[in-house]
Amino acid sequence: MAAPGFPAGDFLVLDGVARHYGTVAAVRDVSVRVAQGEFLGLLGPSGCGKTTTLQMIAGFETPSAGTIRLEGRDLAAIPANRRNIGLVFQSYALFPHMTVAENVAFGLEMRRIPKPERTERVRRALDLVHLSHLAGRFPRQMSGGQQQRVALARALVIEPRLLLLDEPLSNLDAKLREEMQVELREVQKRVGVTTILVTHDQNEAMALCDRVAVMQAGSIVQIDEPWRAYDAPADAFVADFLGRSNRLPVRAAKGMAQVGGHAFALPEPLAQARGEITLAIRPERLRIRAAQEAGLPGRVHSRVFLGGFWLVRVDTAAGDMMVMVQNTGTPPAAEGEAVTLDWDPHSLRRMDAAAPEPIQGPIQAPVAAPARGAA
Amino acid sequence: MSRSRFAPAALSAPALLTMGAVLLVPLVSVAVLSFRGFDFDKGILPVWSLANYAELANDGLFHEVMARTFRIATIVTVLCIAVGVPEAIIIHRMAPRWRGLMLLVVVGPLLVSVVVRTFGWMVLLGTNGLINQGLDWIGVPGTPFRLMYTELAIILGLVHVMVPLVVLAVWASLGRLDPALARAAESLGAGRVAVFRRVVLPNIMPGILAGALMVFCLSASAFATPQMLGGRRLKVAASMTYTEFLNTLNWPLGAAVAVLLLLAILAATLLWTGLVERRALRRLGVG
Ligand SMILES: Nc1ncnc2c1ncn2[C@@H]1O[C@H](COP(=O)(O)OP(=O)(O)OP(=O)(O)O)[C@@H](O)[C@H]1O
Ligand SMILES: [Mg+2]
Numbered sequence: 001m002a003a004p005g006f007p008a009g010d011f012l013v014l015d016g017v018a019r020h021y022g023t024v025a026a027v028r029d030v031s032v033r034v035a036q037g038e039f040l041g042l043l044g045p046s047g048c049g050k051t052t053t054l055q056m057i058a059g060f061e062t063p064s065a066g067t068i069r070l071e072g073r074d075l076a077a078i079p080a081n082r083r084n085i086g087l088v089f090q091s092y093a094l095f096p097h098m099t100v101a102e103n104v105a106f107g108l109e110m111r112r113i114p115k116p117e118r119t120e121r122v123r124r125a126l127d128l129v130h131l132s133h134l135a136g137r138f139p140r141q142m143s144g145g146q147q148q149r150v151a152l153a154r155a156l157v158i159e160p161r162l163l164l165l166d167e168p169l170s171n172l173d174a175k176l177r178e179e180m181q182v183e184l185r186e187v188q189k190r191v192g193v194t195t196i197l198v199t200h201d202q203n204e205a206m207a208l209c210d211r212v213a214v215m216q217a218g219s220i221v222q223i224d225e226p227w228r229a230y231d232a233p234a235d236a237f238v239a240d241f242l243g244r245s246n247r248l249p250v251r252a253a254k255g256m257a258q259v260g261g262h263a264f265a266l267p268e269p270l271a272q273a274r275g276e277i278t279l280a281i282r283p284e285r286l287r288i289r290a291a292q293e294a295g296l297p298g299r300v301h302s303r304v305f306l307g308g309f310w311l312v313r314v315d316t317a318a319g320d321m322m323v324m325v326q327n328t329g330t331p332p333a334a335e336g337e338a339v340t341l342d343w344d345p346h347s348l349r350r351m352d353a354a355a356p357e358p359i360q361g362p363i364q365a366p367v368a369a370p371a372r373g374a375a
Numbered sequence: 376m377s378r379s380r381f382a383p384a385a386l387s388a389p390a391l392l393t394m395g396a397v398l399l400v401p402l403v404s405v406a407v408l409s410f411r412g413f414d415f416d417k418g419i420l421p422v423w424s425l426a427n428y429a430e431l432a433n434d435g436l437f438h439e440v441m442a443r444t445f446r447i448a449t450i451v452t453v454l455c456i457a458v459g460v461p462e463a464i465i466i467h468r469m470a471p472r473w474r475g476l477m478l479l480v481v482v483g484p485l486l487v488s489v490v491v492r493t494f495g496w497m498v499l500l501g502t503n504g505l506i507n508q509g510l511d512w513i514g515v516p517g518t519p520f521r522l523m524y525t526e527l528a529i530i531l532g533l534v535h536v537m538v539p540l541v542v543l544a545v546w547a548s549l550g551r552l553d554p555a556l557a558r559a560a561e562s563l564g565a566g567r568v569a570v571f572r573r574v575v576l577p578n579i580m581p582g583i584l585a586g587a588l589m590v591f592c593l594s595a596s597a598f599a600t601p602q603m604l605g606g607r608r609l610k611v612a613a614s615m616t617y618t619e620f621l622n623t624l625n626w627p628l629g630a631a632v633a634v635l636l637l638l639a640i641l642a643a644t645l646l647w648t649g650l651v652e653r654r655a656l657r658r659l660g661v662g
Contacts, residue, residue, distance in 0.1 A: 060558050080561045087562040093555035097577040106573070107563035158563060 010072070011036040011194055012057070012162060017066035018218075019052050026052040028218030030066070034196065039188055041205030041226075042198045044215030045241070050198040051090075053215075054164050057196070058087050070161060081110075086155030086193070090167040092147045094139040100126070100150050101135040107158035125157035128187055145176045152184070156191060163188070163195040169204060181207055202242045206230065214238050230282075236351045239280050246286065246321045247351065248279040260317025262296045267345045278351045283324040285347035288312060288332055288339050295340035296321075300333045314341060402637075409630035419626060427631035437615070437632070441639065444612040447526060448595040451533045455590045458534065459541025460583055464575075466542070467549045481542050484535055489599045496532045496604060497523065524606035532600040537593060541586035548582030577655075584652045588644060595640050612636040 012034040019027040027049040034040050042050050055061040057068055059080030068075045075083060095103050101122050108118045126132045129149035139147055148168055155163060168184070169177045185208050188195050199205050205212045206226035213223040214237075222234035226242075233239035250257040252273040257266050266273065289295055298316035310325045310332050321341055325332045333339050409427055412420035431437045466477045484492060499505050500522040507519040522528055552575065560574045598613040605611065610618065612632060619629030 058558075058562055060561075080558070081564050081566055083562075084564070085562060087559065089555045089559060091553060091555055093553060093559035095556060095560070095574060106560065106565075110564035110569060154559075154563070 009033055009035040011038070011070070012196075013067075013069040014053075014057070015067050015069070017053070017056060017063045017068060019049070019056060019061055020064045025218050027056070027063075030215075030218075030220055032213055032220060032223060034194060036194055037192050039185070039195045039197065039208060039210045041209030041212040042196055042215060043202060043205040043212050043241070044200060046200055048215045049218040050200070050215060051166055054087075054166050054196065054198050057162070058085050058164055059083050084158065084161050086158060086160030086163045088148075088151045088155050088163075088165045088168045090170060092139075092151040092168075094147055094150055094154070096139055098138075099135065100131065100137050100139070100142070103139070103150055104154045104157050107154065111158065121157055125153040128156065128190070129153045129183070144171050145180060148172065148180060149183075152187065156187070156193070160193060163193045165195065165197045167199055168197075170199070170201070177204070184208060206242065212242075214241060216241075233280075233349065236280070239349065239351060244283050244322055245280045245351075246283060248281060248318050248348070250277060250279055250318075251275065252277050260296050262294070262340075264345055267348070270345075270348065270350055273350065279348045280351040281343055281347050281349070283311070283322040284309075285343055286321060286323040287342045288314070288323055288325060289342050291338040291340060293340050293342065295342035297338070297340050300335050300337045300339060302335055303332060305331075314339060316341060405630045405633055408627055409634045411627040411630075413625050413627045418624075427628050428635075430628065431631055431635065440610050440612055440615050441635070443526065443609070444595055444636070445639070445643075447529055447533065447601070447611065448591050450530055451537060451594040452587050452591045454530070454534045455537045455541045456583060456587055459538045459586065460545055460579075462538070463542045463545035463549060467546065478542075478546070482539050485539050489536065490603070492536065493532050493600050493603045496528065496535070500528050500531070500604070523604065524609060526605070526609065528604040529601045529609065529611070532604045533594050533597060536600065537590040540589050540593070541583070544586030544589065545579055545582040548579040552578050580655045581652070584647075584655055588647055588652070591647075592640055592644060595643070596636065612639075 010033050012032075014030050014032045017027060017030045018025065030049075030053055032040070042053065044050055052061055056063050057075070059075065059078065063076075070083070070085075095106065098106065104122045104125050105118050108121060113121070122135075123132065126135055129152055131146060131149055131153065134142065134146065139150065142150070148171075151168065152165075165184075169180050172180060181204060184197075197205065197208060209226060211223055212226050212229055213220045214229065214234075215221065216237050222229055222238050224232075229238060230242045233242060233245075239245045248259055250259040252258075252266060252270070252275060255266050255271040256263055257270075257273075257277075257279070270279075291297065296316050296318060298314040298321065301313040301315045301320065303310050303312040305327075307327065309327050312323045312325055312332055314321045314323055323341065408419075410423050410425070412422045412424050412426060414420055462481065466474055466481065469477060497504075501507070502519045502521070502523070504522070506522060510520070511518040556574050556578070557570050560570045565573065596613055597611070598617065601609070601611040602614045602617070605614070613636065616629045616632045616636070619625050619632060623629075
């Protein structure tokens with residue numbers, strides 16, 4: 001399938017792509033290389049330009065600058081209906097006057113596929129999303145999850161070179177969304193189609209994607225495997241967008257750091273730091289110890305039981321710290337109890353690029369994204 | 376339970392009674408009148424008879440008038456659809472600031488009194504009217520053409536009034552159309568024509584059909600425009616009723632014409648909704 005003349009990792013290449021609406025820059029500068037068969041997540045707060053980027057790839061928006069290449073070919077001159085790119089809209093955009101089977105068959109009709117083959121491919125596509133039994137229904141007679149699967153089947157049946165998904169799961173309730181995530185991932189792996197998933201749900205992106213690209217205000221801040229982006233965020237924005245993160249303002253000197261009367265050695269990458277710096281640490285990397293042990297002293301402010309773990313908020317001289325404690329059958333320190341916090345210094349990340357505020361409680365994206373469940 | 380069952384009826388009773396009074400009473404009176412006799416000397420006779428209907432059944436002029444009425448209504452409807460649907464679509468695609476202005480221009484004719492508007496057409500279409508002057512000026516042979524007092528004049532005048540109705544009806548259904556549908560179709564490989572024929576058109580069909588029905592009914596029962604542009608000779612059903620009432624003073628006969636016109640329009644409407652519209656609406660899950 002891969003045409004010769006471009007490196008395997010350069011199936012889809014966006015190079016300096018921008019889109020301006022008058023003086024507003026919806027997309028400022030997006031450059032990304034997507035490998036064939038890859039599942040890329042495009043992640044970011046509301047209004048950061050995810051949809052606009054996707055629409056440019058699909059051919060419904062024209063970039064103000066930059067180029068988009070698919071299999072080495074510049075897409076600029078190719079109209080949307082010739083790109084052979086499957087697109088699943090946030091609203092699904094199923095044709096209301098067509099049955100499920102007719103919806104799925106539409107793309108094949110446009111390709112003038114003869115009727116017998118069409119019927120067969122529609123049947124297979126509906127099988128893939130477990131909807132064969134509803135082929136004769138109209139979209140309005142189906143649940144959100146079913147409609148979403150029809151939209152997916154409709155996009156997949158044309159065997160697109162690229163599959164673009166614009167927040168396809170955002171209209172579903174939590175349980176259905178999880179089911180659909182698993183299904184989506186399975187289908188994508190089985191079909192092997194290169195896929196870009198737009199979402200502002202960091203959990204969804206991390207659960208589904210080979211790599212995530214985190215966008216902020218029209219630019220990509222970081223592209224990495226989900227675990228790498230989570231563990232080694234490029235900056236404070238990424239750190240806070242991908243899960244929760246505590247801030248530790250410390251005074252560093254000679255490879256040592258001091259915070260709230262607690263001194264500890266800085267690991268190698270941070271050892272050169274001098275003066276007032278801010279470190280970040282994930283809640284699950286903090287440990288709660290008895291009061292007399294070495295560490296950052298504090299007092300439990302509150303604790304919340306979340307099934308698999310407890311979320312404990314500890315007041316310290318360095319500010320509030322969120323600690324995630326695995327549920328092992330015995331509750332952690334109670335409210336009001338004096339404790340110390342301890343950590344492996346290797347879990348610390350330097351986070352000096354002005355973060356607005358230490359993050360407390362559920363993560364809030366800078367531009368009002370709806371709050372999601374716990375990480 | 377019983378309260379909630381009777382509440383809708385009770386609440387809508389005042390409106391129903393008012394509607395009944397202002398609509399049903401005159402209609403019934405006209406229907407009753409159409410069964411009365413008439414004498415030129417004695418006026419309306421207090422008898423029951425089908426004489427008026429029998430007279431109309433054998434009246435070649437009446438047949439001609441009815442045929443003309445429905446011919447004009449059909450042609451006007453077709454033309455209004457042909458003009459109004461593209462018009463609505465084009466305006467819908469305009470930039471927002473032009474859209475409002477153009478919609479106002481389209482609805483404009485509805486804001487002007489029928490008489491004034493039709494008078495404008497008389498000025499244009501007259502023997503010494505602008506159109507004939509223009510044709511003469513560019514040297515078209517055979518001027519002046521007789522444009523006034525023709526079916527063409529009536530049709531032009533009616534289309535002018537009725538097009539906004541189609542535009543508004545289609546406009547409403549275009550507003551309900553998810554713009555993502557067209558993009559979805561395009562991403563599936565559909566060109567402009569296929570997007571329109573397979574996606575846009577089926578979804579605005581209810582608007583088109585509703586607009587067509589309105590235009591047809593209003594054209595078939597139109598009075599002022601045919602009266603002014605058709606003159607004395609080219610009568611339609613409504614102007615014939617008018618003549619019977621006010622010139623001949625044969626009210627029962629005029630009433631019979633009115634009743635037959637009403638029944639014909641009703642039949643056409645039922646046929647239309649039954650055969651065409653219901654199918655289109657059912658497909659879209661509206662009806
Ligand atoms: N047609 C337009 N005219 C002007 N501004 C626009 C237009 N479309 C988008 N924008 C702006 O561009 C920015 C990016 O929009 P976009 O729809 O790409 O965001 P998004 O990341 O998809 O957000 P969401 O998560 O809410 O869907 C937004 O600030 C938006 O207001
Ligand atoms: Mg979006």
